[in-house]
Amino acid sequence: MPRNRTVRLAVLGSSVQRAAASGYPSTRSSALKRRIVVGGLVLLSLVLITVSFRSTALDGFQGTAASALRPFEVAATRVSAPFRDAVGWFDGVLNAKAENARLKRKIAALQAQLATDQGAIDENLGLKAALHYQGPPTVAKDYRPVAAAVLSNPLSPIDESITVTAGTSAGVEAGDPVVAPAANGGLVGIVSRAASDSARVTLITDSESQVAGVDNSSPSAQGLVRRGGGPGDTLVFARVPKQAPVNPGDTIVTMGSLGGTYQSLFPANIPVGTVAYVNDSDVSTFHEIQVNPFVNLGDLRTVVVLVKKHR
Amino acid sequence: MNGLKAAVVLFVAALLQLSVLSAYHPFRASSVVLVALLSIALLRGSLFGAVAGFGIGLVLDCATLGTLGVTSLLLTIGGFWIGRYGETTARDRFHAPYLSVLVVTCVYAFGQLVLQFVLGEPAPAAAVVHALPLGVVVNLLLTLPVYALVRRLFPPAELSERVREVRLLG
Numbered sequence: 001m002p003r004n005r006t007v008r009l010a011v012l013g014s015s016v017q018r019a020a021a022s023g024y025p026s027t028r029s030s031a032l033k034r035r036i037v038v039g040g041l042v043l044l045s046l047v048l049i050t051v052s053f054r055s056t057a058l059d060g061f062q063g064t065a066a067s068a069l070r071p072f073e074v075a076a077t078r079v080s081a082p083f084r085d086a087v088g089w090f091d092g093v094l095n096a097k098a099e100n101a102r103l104k105r106k107i108a109a110l111q112a113q114l115a116t117d118q119g120a121i122d123e124n125l126g127l128k129a130a131l132h133y134q135g136p137p138t139v140a141k142d143y144r145p146v147a148a149a150v151l152s153n154p155l156s157p158i159d160e161s162i163t164v165t166a167g168t169s170a171g172v173e174a175g176d177p178v179v180a181p182a183a184n185g186g187l188v189g190i191v192s193r194a195a196s197d198s199a200r201v202t203l204i205t206d207s208e209s210q211v212a213g214v215d216n217s218s219p220s221a222q223g224l225v226r227r228g229g230g231p232g233d234t235l236v237f238a239r240v241p242k243q244a245p246v247n248p249g250d251t252i253v254t255m256g257s258l259g260g261t262y263q264s265l266f267p268a269n270i271p272v273g274t275v276a277y278v279n280d281s282d283v284s285t286f287h288e289i290q291v292n293p294f295v296n297l298g299d300l301r302t303v304v305v306l307v308k309k310h311r
Numbered sequence: 312m313n314g315l316k317a318a319v320v321l322f323v324a325a326l327l328q329l330s331v332l333s334a335y336h337p338f339r340a341s342s343v344v345l346v347a348l349l350s351i352a353l354l355r356g357s358l359f360g361a362v363a364g365f366g367i368g369l370v371l372d373c374a375t376l377g378t379l380g381v382t383s384l385l386l387t388i389g390g391f392w393i394g395r396y397g398e399t400t401a402r403d404r405f406h407a408p409y410l411s412v413l414v415v416t417c418v419y420a421f422g423q424l425v426l427q428f429v430l431g432e433p434a435p436a437a438a439v440v441h442a443l444p445l446g447v448v449v450n451l452l453l454t455l456p457v458y459a460l461v462r463r464l465f466p467p468a469e470l471s472e473r474v475r476e477v478r479l480l481g
Contacts, residue, residue, distance in 0.1 A: 045383045045384035048380030065370075073330050076329070153333040157439050200375065
């Protein structure tokens with residue numbers, strides 16, 4: 001008997017009938033259904049992107065949904081708090097010795113500087129009072145602090161924003177500056193979007209963020225603090241003329257503005273960071289200055305939103 | 312029932328990502344939501360993956376007050392694609408979840424970058440490229456426990472039930 005072992009015979013010529021299985025989408029009708037559903041979802045996503053990006057029509061829905069999710073996020077944060085504290089404790093123990101030595105050196109330097117600065121501060125206050133000097137808006141005088149917990153930190157390398165638990169119900173609006181709590185007080189960013197009970201804060205490390213800053217030790221060194229080119233939270237203090245002296249260790253603070261058409265969004269004298277590195281190239285008319293932010297922007301738990309007293 | 316289980320798994324993953332993991336730098340480049348979604352899509356198919364991806368993307372966009380639809384679009388496509396892979400060539404292959412996570416992590420990162428660019432928002436490609444290797448490694452490490460958990464919750468259907476059509480060539 002001739003042997004004929006073709007695949008066609010094996011499958012189609014067999015007298016044994018296979019049982020038809022069910023439940024999995026492989027037929028043409030289910031393929032069509034699959035394509036329709038996926039196409040619909042993609043189309044719906046594109047519509048959502050367009051509407052959300054071009055108008056504020058979906059802001060109400062988004063704000064309500066964010067408020068509904070908030071209790072779950074707060075609960076998750078509270079449940080995880082002991083574990084985060086444990087990780088922080090181990091990290092602190094590992095770095096404690098080096099940090100202790102560094103802080104002792106810093107305290108000695110600051111004590112010496114404080115003695116020098118105290119006289120200058122008293123003199124400055126006396127002169128301002130005598131001249132009835134009207135300076136730029138300051139945190140203490142013109143802003144009301146609203147403390148908020150951080151609901152979520154940045155979710156991806158290109159997302160330089162956090163979500164906080166204060167929203168329009170607490171008076172927070174887009175454009176309000178955000179700083180770290182009082183112990184540090186460094187600049188965190190700016191409110192870019194506010195819902196009723198939560199707000200999205202764009203960090204100063206966002207590539208579109210620019211803050212007018214000034215060197216505290218050298219008032220002529222004024223420029224823009226913005227994101228550095230490399231990875232991480234490093235900032236650069238750009239467009240500072242070479243003639244202005246800037247040294248490593250100097251503190252950069254927000255410059256604020258005295259008024260005019262384009263007022264600074266930030267009040268004056270909020271610490272931004274310390275100068276880590278200064279380089280001058282022959283071809284550039286500006287310093288190349290690298291700044292380390294005061295605030296660890298990758299691990300924020302609470303922030304303070306500065307709400308203007310008079311809008 | 313499967314839908315409810317998937318919703319719970321993805322919601323818990325989203326909360327974990329938003330409230331816990333995002334505080335730690337290595338997890339910023341990775342996503343436990345993506346890994347959970349791909350695991351579910353691999354075991355339950357393309358339609359399920361696409362719908363689950365759209366839903367959880369919407370939840371993430373709402374929670375972060377980001378542009379609605381961006382994460383939904385990316386996760387819908389990712390869930391659908393890996394679902395198709397699971398329905399076809401990935402059956403019972405040990406490497407399937409790892410390969411899926413490896414490929415989709417890269418595609419997701421660059422997809423996000425492209426969408427940001429198209430929307431005219433900051434799209435620093437250097438940051439993505441720098442963070443991607445760590446993101447891939449962390450996601451692959453997350454795949455082992457997450458896929459094991461998801462596989463326990465969504466046991467794969469028997470192979471005999473899945474194969475119901477053979478196309479002969481020649």
